[in-house]
Amino acid sequence: MQFELLNKDPKSKARAGLLHTDHGTIETPIFMPVGTVGSVKAVNQQQLHTDVQAQIILGNTYHLYLRPGLEILEKAGGLHKFNGWDKPILTDSGGYQVFSLANNRKIKEEGVVFQSHIDGSRHLFTPENVMDIERTIGADIIMAFDECPPYPSDYTYAKKSMELTHRWLTRCYTRFSETEPKYGYNQALFPIVQGSTYKDLRTQSAEFIASMDLDGNAIGGLSVGEPDEMMYEMCELCCDILPEDKPRYLMGVGTPANILENIALGVDMFDCVMPTRNGRNGMLFTTQGIINIRNKKWADDFSPLDETLGGLSAFYSKAYMRHLFVANELLGLQIASIQNLSFYLHLVKEARKRIIAGDFAEWKNKMVKIVSTRL
RNA sequence: GGGCAGAUACUCAAGUGGCCAACGAGGGCAGACUGUAAAUCUGCUAGCUUACGCUUUCGGAGGUUCGAAUCCUUCUCUGCCCA
Secondary structure, eight states: EEEEEEEEOTTTSEEEEEEEEEEEEEESEEEBOOOTSSSOOOOOOHHHHIIIOOSSSEEHHHHHHHHHOHHHHHHSSSSSHHHHHOSSSEOOSHHHHHHHHHHEEOOOOSOOEEEOTOOEEEEEEEEHHHHHHHHHHTOOOOOOOOOOOOOOOHHHHHHHHHHHHHHHHHHHHHHHHHOOOOOOOEEEOOOOOOOOOHHHHHHHHHHHHTOOOSOOOOOOOOSSOOOOHEEEEEEEEHHHOOTTTTEETTTOOOOOOHHHHHHHHHHOOOEEHHHHHHTTEEEEEEEEEEETTTTTGGTTTBBBSOOGOHHOOOOOSSSHHHHHHHHTHHOOOOOHHHHHHHHHHHHHHHHHHHHHHTTTHHHHHHHHHHOBBBB
C-alpha cells in the first residue's frame, strides 16, 4: 500500500492524496460507507459503484466472524469474492463492539471475552486471533484491535485503557508481521490512537502510534458523545503528530459538518453509519441541508430530492419519498441510503477539488453552514 | 310491530359507582441516531397552560347519589332475530 500526498490547502491543514491498494486507488479525502456484515444496508454493490460512487467500504470483524463465520469466508476466497465488491475493503477490528456491547463483554489483558448478541455464545478476541480473523476476511486495510473507551472516561481509566490498547497494538503488529495475506493481495495494518479527551494521553498515544511506522494511522475513541469542539481539538492534536506522508483515518465520524471540519484538520479517511442508519430512519442529507422526510411539510413538495446530485436523487420527489416512508415501503430505505451516501461521497469529492484548487478553507466555512441547515 | 345486542377520544377497542381526561392497538404529529445488537428508539396526540393546575368530555335529554363513562327513565341511531 502506498500513499501519495498530492496537494495541501494553503489556508488549512487539508490535504488531497491517492491511496494505492491492490484493489485500486482511493482518492482522498474519502468517505467509506459502512457495510458491517459485508453489506451496506439497503444498497447493492452495483448501486455502490454507479450511484454512490463508493471507492472503499467497511466490514466488521466481530459481525463477520459470528456470521457467516470464517470457514465460509475462507472457502469463498475472502470477503471481496463473497460479496462481489472488487474495490478496497477495510475491516474494523471489533474494538468498537468492545464499546457498544459493553453489557456482554469482559476486558482482560489477554483480550476480550464477548457474548454473541446473536445466540449468547461466548468468544474470546485477542490481538492475535483478531489479526488472523482479519487476514481471513481478507480486507485491504485491517484495523488493530483496540479498546474504544466511552465518553466521559475518567483520567485513570482512559490512561489504563490507552496503555492496554498500546500493548495490544504491539501484539497485533507481531502477529501481523508473522503472517501472510491469504488471497494473494497485500493487506495493511492501521494502528489506532486512543487517549479519550485528555491532551497528554492523546499526545502520548499519537507519538506511540506514529513510531510504529505503519502504512496508515487511525484516530479512534472520538464521536462517542463528546462535544464537537472537543473532538476537533483532539483530532487536530493527533493529526499534528501523525506523519504527514501516511493517510489519517478518523474512525466513526460523522456529520457532514464534522467531516468538513476534520478534513480541514488533516484527516484523509472517514467512515460513519450516519448516512445509512439515519437515512433508514428518514433523515436525508442533501446539498441544500438536512431533511426529515417524514415531516408533514414535504407531503406535497414535488420538487426533486436533490437535483444537484442527479441520478435517483433528481428523479424522485420529496413528496414521493415522504409517502414511501409514511407507508413503510422498502424502496424508501433504498433511495434514502443512496441519497445520503451519494451526498457524502459528493461532499468529499468537492472538498478534494477545492483542496487541489487551493480554495478549500473558504468553501468549507460556507458549506458547513449549508450542510447543517435543517430544512 | 315485537325481542335481543350495542353506541367511549381521529379509528378500532378496554373500562360496568370514586384510584378516569379515561388501559391497549392503530393512525397522526414531532424528536433522537456519529469505527451498526437500529427498516430502530423516544415523546406528544380533548381545550387552555412552560409547569402546577383549571375547564369541558364517554349517542341526546332528564334523574338517583356526597360522587356517574359506569345505576334508573326516556328519546335517537345501528346490528341481528321473530312477525
